Amino acid sequence: MSFHHVDQGVYEKGGARINKPEAKALVADLVERLQSPGFRESRLTIGVVTFNAEQQALIEDLLDEERRRDPSIEPHFADAELEPVFVKNLESVQGDERDIVYFSITYGPDHTGVVSMNFGPMNRTGGERRLNVAITRARHELRIFSSLRAEQMNLARTQAIGVRDLKHFLDFAERGVPALATATTGSLGSFESPFEEAVAAALTRQGWELHTQVGASAFRVDLAVVHPDAQGVYLSGIECDGATYHRAATARDRDKLREQVLRGLGWEILRVWSTDWWIDAAGTLEKIDTDLRRLLAKSRSRRATKAVATSPAASAAVVGENAAADVRPESVTNDQNRCSAA
Known part of the structure; x- marks a missing residue:
């Protein structure tokens, strides 16, 4: 599985319901695969899955243009000996399989950069089953093209199981196994003590x-x-020494083990002691607020560095530098990021 982020992708919601940059990026990658030396001899087959019929039609049109431009790829669409390339949407792909499947997420930020939490069939009852069908069509390789990242999906705005599963799927596609440990379903309950409630309110x-x-x-x-x-x-x-803290069996469990486990799952952990809050609530609040702003600045710096490193312009610069040095890069990619969380 590989995740290919289309940084300039825009979902045209309410009208065309397509994502042109994402479709073009997907088709370019697919055609490059078909044209690569030895691919036909490998006898690997390809399919494309989209989230809606409009994106399906767009990708079909783009592929038709490529077939007219390069007749050498036509056998992949018409050879009776091999399963032909198919392009289908979420509703029509059931029962179809291919060795390599391209998945166009389609949904993403609109022209103003806003991400709607309306993902069509994912928001409806049974949406999770449709997603399951879509992502299990590949025998060998699944390539996800998306203008949307998991971090842009706010589960607090929806109760749809399909949307929750889509978020976790995109997170796993981009980050790999570490995403499994940090997947949550959001809030699992209310405050466990008046102390927690007071800290939250402040x-x-x-x-x-x-x-x-x-x-x-x-x-x-x-x-x-x-x-x-x-x-x-x-x-x-933020950990408070409230009810959960005092239920721990030993001091080691309370003060060390829980925090170690949470940090191991990818959390940045800050702690508020009830005694500090009781003695100097304003000072303790100021310290927590300062720590949070420090973490935010650190996160923004990391995200900015990552955005620059994965931008098309940065990748082009790397290629140019390598070419100038007469060096053939083994791999220059800007979209298969499986490393750290935000």
């Missing part, structure tokens, strides 16, 4: 958005701070 007045009891099993974060720049991810978790 931080909310400072402008932070918080969710309560986020995580799984016994390793839930008391308060999770939503990232201001990406509503689908958390900037930090």
Whole structure:
């Protein structure tokens, strides 16, 4: 599985319901694969899955143009000995399989950069089953082209199981196995103590958005701070020595083990002691607020560096430098990022 982010992708919602940049990027990659030396001899077959019929039609038109431009790829669409390339949407792909499947997510930011939480069939009952069908059509390789990243999806705005599964799927496609450990279903409950509620209220007045009891099993974060720049991810978790803390069997479990596990799952953890809050609530709040702003600055710097490194212009510069040095790069990609979280 590989994730290919289309940075300039725009979803034309409400009208055309297509994503032209994403379709063009997908078709370019597919045609390059068909034209590559030895691909026909490999006898690998290809299929394309889209989220709606409009994106399907667009990709079919783009492929027709490529077939007219380069007749050498025509056998992949018409050879009776091999399964031909197909392009189908989420509703019509059931039962079809190919060795390599391209998946166009289609949905993404609109012309103003806003991401709607309306993902068509994903929002309806049974949407998760449609997604399951789409992502299990590949025998050998699944290539996801998306203008949308998991961090842009805010599960607080929907209760649809299909949308939740789509977010986790995109996160896994981009980051790999580490995404499994940090997948959450959002808030699992209310405050467990008046102390937690007081801390949350104070931080909310400072402008932070918080969710309560986020995580799984016994390793839930008391308060999770939503990232201001990406509503689908958390900037930090805040541990309070409230009910969950005091239920731990030993001091080691309370003070070390829980935090180690949470950090191992990818959380940045800050701690608020009830005694500090009781003695100096204003000072403790100021310290937590300062720590959160430090984490935010660090995150923004990391995200900016990542955006520059993965931009098409940066990749072109790398290629140009290598060419000038008469060096053939083994691989220059800008979209198969499986590394760290935001």
